[in-house]
Amino acid sequence: MAASPLPPVPISVASAGGRLIGSSPAMQRIAQLLQKTGPSDTPVLISGASGTGKGLVARVLHGSSQRRDRPFVTVHCAGVEESLLENELFGHEKGAFTGAAQAKPGLVEVAEGGTLFIDKVAEMSPGVQAKLLRLLEDGYYRPAGSTQEVRADVRVLAATNRPLEREVMAGRFREDLYYRLNVVTIELPPLREHPEDIPELVEHFLRTRAVGPPPYGIHPDALEALLRYDWPGNVRELANVLDRSQMLAGDQVITLDDLPEGLVKAMSATAGESSRPRHLREVERRHVLEVLQEEKWNKLRAANALGISRRALYRLIEKYRLQEDLTEGRSDSAKAAV
Structure with a gap:
């Protein structure tokens, strides 16, 4: 017997991480993809222009996974020097470099058991890309100054506002890392x-x-x-x-x-x-203003011309924030003197 078709996906995908709002076909497709990929540990690449909600999608994926009660940690790659980003991700041991007076855990360690969200991954330097590739391939990394490798248990989500395929073709992004991250891609459309x-x-x-x-x-x-x-x-x-x-x-x-x-x-x-008529609100605003100007801003005469009370006229003036042009009522001689 053939399976019955799936019911429509709800207009919002809710999780502990947030809600994805929208009932358009584009957002419905994304909602279906989130429902399928959220519970897994698979890396996900989230692409889209700035402001489309990549961070929210990452939180929804985390909130719908088995890791929802563990940390969700974000690292931003834009404008960060290679050495600083490497230290931020993987940490260092005491004495690893001048000024390293004590050991510092990296964000990979902080995210242990949870989700590591790497924003603007296309900005990552080649050296850090190599270390991230190692983490994705076998789950190990080495903090700066350490002789011991550390096993990590994190799910990696990455976001980019630039097409990574072009970055690979231009030689700015590792092809092998691209394929590791691009197991599932969620493309967010512009509004x-x-x-x-x-x-x-x-x-x-x-x-x-x-x-x-x-x-x-x-x-x-x-x-x-x-x-x-x-x-x-x-x-x-x-x-x-x-x-x-x-x-x-x-x-x-x-x-x-x-x-x-x-x-x-x-x-x-x-x-x-377009050929659409002007909005009624704008028609009303312009008509009230024209009558006021014709009546030299005499409220009683303007209200009578409009067929409304003075109180109603004052409400319209306040509603549309109409103001008298003080040069309108001046005599010609006064205007000439200006």
Whole structure:
């Protein structure tokens, strides 16, 4: 009898290490891969542009493994000299070099029984690559200044924002180490390739990174602007934009006015290129401003022209943060004197 098809993967993969948010086909494929590879001890190479969530994926893999109760240790390779990175990873014995007054355990030892996450592995120098290869091949390493080899029990996860295949072809990365790390590869897409996940991400960040007790909401126009934006900084940039917008927002609701100016301008440019009609909010804002200017900012006459009360007009002025141009009401002679 043929097996029935598997049910759809949930929209988020949760573990002790965190949650992967998104229900797009791209994120569903990643969720399935995480569910299959998380429980194993297999090395995993996580690739993707900066800000796509490589560190989170590493934590999800650790949190869904048998090592979840053991340490999760991260080492960053970018901008670290070879000798310092080697010492950071493998440690040293007392007297190994000038100034080594006592032995220092490396992060491989600190991660014993758990997971070692190597971020920006493409930045690793050839000498340290050779030592990492030895660790992956037979599980042994030697701290600086020691005559004894140490057996390590760690799972190695590595992340890169540069294609390692190109680094291998350019001679900057060892081919044998690449194949050792590339047992399973998880490629994270940039946010612009799965914008349908943005509403879920927004809801998640407003709940988990709230600046006040009641969670903030977001106006539909502001959400539309987030959906239209290209997100060069990916999910990290989205999280930072929401952090900033919450601090600026009033009445617990993020509006277009609370978003960075460059983001809103990019949305306007995109909207101008499409055949979609202008947003109702922008139509209302411009109409109210035009009537106020026609009535020389006389609130009573402007409210009558708009067919609303003065109180409602004041609310609209506050909502859209409208301000009078003080040069508008000056006489021609006064303007000429300016």
